[in-house]
Amino acid sequence: MKPHSRSTLLERNKSLERNPLLERNPLLERNKSLERNPLLERNVLLEVRDLEVSFQGLETVNVLSGISFLIKDSETLALVGETGCGKSVVAHTIMNLLPPESRVKGNIEFRGKNLLGMHEREMAKIRGKEIAIIFQNPSIALNPVYSIGHQLAEPIYVHQREKKKTALSRVALALKRMGFANFSECMNYYPSWCSGGMNQRFLIAASTILNPALLIADEPSKGLDKKCIVELEAELGNLKMERNSALLLISHDLEFVQRLADRIAVMYAGEIVEIADPSSLFENPLHPYTRGLLNSLPEKGFIPIPGFSPSLSSLPSGCRFHPRCPLREKRCTQIHPEIKETGQRTVRCFLSP
Numbered sequence: 001m002k003p004h005s006r007s008t009l010l011e012r013n014k015s016l017e018r019n020p021l022l023e024r025n026p027l028l029e030r031n032k033s034l035e036r037n038p039l040l041e042r043n044v045l046l047e048v049r050d051l052e053v054s055f056q057g058l059e060t061v062n063v064l065s066g067i068s069f070l071i072k073d074s075e076t077l078a079l080v081g082e083t084g085c086g087k088s089v090v091a092h093t094i095m096n097l098l099p100p101e102s103r104v105k106g107n108i109e110f111r112g113k114n115l116l117g118m119h120e121r122e123m124a125k126i127r128g129k130e131i132a133i134i135f136q137n138p139s140i141a142l143n144p145v146y147s148i149g150h151q152l153a154e155p156i157y158v159h160q161r162e163k164k165k166t167a168l169s170r171v172a173l174a175l176k177r178m179g180f181a182n183f184s185e186c187m188n189y190y191p192s193w194c195s196g197g198m199n200q201r202f203l204i205a206a207s208t209i210l211n212p213a214l215l216i217a218d219e220p221s222k223g224l225d226k227k228c229i230v231e232l233e234a235e236l237g238n239l240k241m242e243r244n245s246a247l248l249l250i251s252h253d254l255e256f257v258q259r260l261a262d263r264i265a266v267m268y269a270g271e272i273v274e275i276a277d278p279s280s281l282f283e284n285p286l287h288p289y290t291r292g293l294l295n296s297l298p299e300k301g302f303i304p305i306p307g308f309s310p311s312l313s314s315l316p317s318g319c320r321f322h323p324r325c326p327l328r329e330k331r332c333t334q335i336h337p338e339i340k341e342t343g344q345r346t347v348r349c350f351l352s353p
């Protein structure tokens with residue numbers, strides 16, 4: 001699929017906003033009010049509620065607090081934020097892949113089943129089959145000692161107990177679909193023979209071979225050159241169009257996610273501070289941190305946010321962003337703001353309407 005250019009996406013959303021007929025459409029009104037009430041939503045695939053994760057070491061570090069979001073069927077939700085804000089920990093918690101020193105509270109419901117506390121045997125049936133993850137580093141995520149064909153066929157043996165021949169022919173088909181003209185040859189390649197971009201595409205093929213309902217992609221564009229990023233974007237777009245998979249897209253690259261996401265959740269120091277659709281977020285960011293992130297983009301002047309993210313083991317009082325916030329008031333330094341929903345917008349800031 002040709003990737004959406006930013007302007008096309010913005011134009012489409014703008015024209016929808018301006019069309020008075022659409023605004024008065026009773027069906028649309030009903031859907032809008034349904035969207036506002038998650039209890040009445042029927043197509044919620046994943047619901048994360050009040051998630052808290054801490055790691056116990058010499059001291060306890062609370063890495064995630066009050067994380068709540070929904071992913072609907074075939075929706076792409078992007079999770080963005082600076083390094084260390086907790087994006088990968090969210091992904092690993094959903095997949096039940098946290099190390100033993102972690103402590104988790106809250107709820108993660110997938111198709112109505114709570115994933116937290118689920119027995120590993122049951123989770124193993126979901127992992128890879130219904131929820132798949134593309135890990136942050138493709139060269140590490142692929143096993144260097146097995147051929148690409150072998151690695152891609154493995155989920156088919158494990159989850160569907162297919163015969164070797166059937167599994168391998170499905171792998172060949174998947175590679176063909178990913179645009180590898182020499183797909184038969186690729187089956188015999190080893191990861192170390194291939195470029196980062198190729199390995200990234202093999203990983204996507206491996207993660208999607210069983211048609212998961214939810215795919216988690218953790219920094220899929222990291223370390224790729226511009227050409228590979230364009231290809232990756234097309235690949236993820238295809239996935240959405242052809243297979244109806246929902247996607248949790250984790251990235252620090254706002255521009256990359258803008259073109260793919262239906263909604264963007266912005267994280268800061270272990271919390272979500274804003275959730276909005278891409279055009280609202282880019283045109284009218286409500287949280288001062290989101291505004292800072294946008295201003296630091298090259299086309300907006302490259303103005304960095306002053307200061308640094310706080311260490312998760314010594315968070316400031318009040319709003320976690322207040323030491324860097326140009327708009328802070330006295331209450332921001334003292335009281336921790338709750339996340340609030342107004343209309344279609346979700347934001348954690350006293351100063352937003």
Ligand SMILES: Nc1ncnc2c1ncn2[C@@H]1O[C@H](COP(=O)(O)OP(=O)(O)OP(=O)(O)O)[C@@H](O)[C@H]1O
Binds near residue numbers: 099
């Ligand atoms: N096993 C662990 N024990 C202790 N702290 C951990 C552990 N795993 C992650 N952390 C801490 O949790 C915080 C969030 O890490 P995470 O990897 O989720 O960040 P991220 O937003 O994905 O960053 P990046 O963009 O660099 O990938 C970091 O401060 C990290 O040091």
Ligand code: NI
Binds near residue numbers: 087088089136218219
């Ligand atoms: Ni990460």
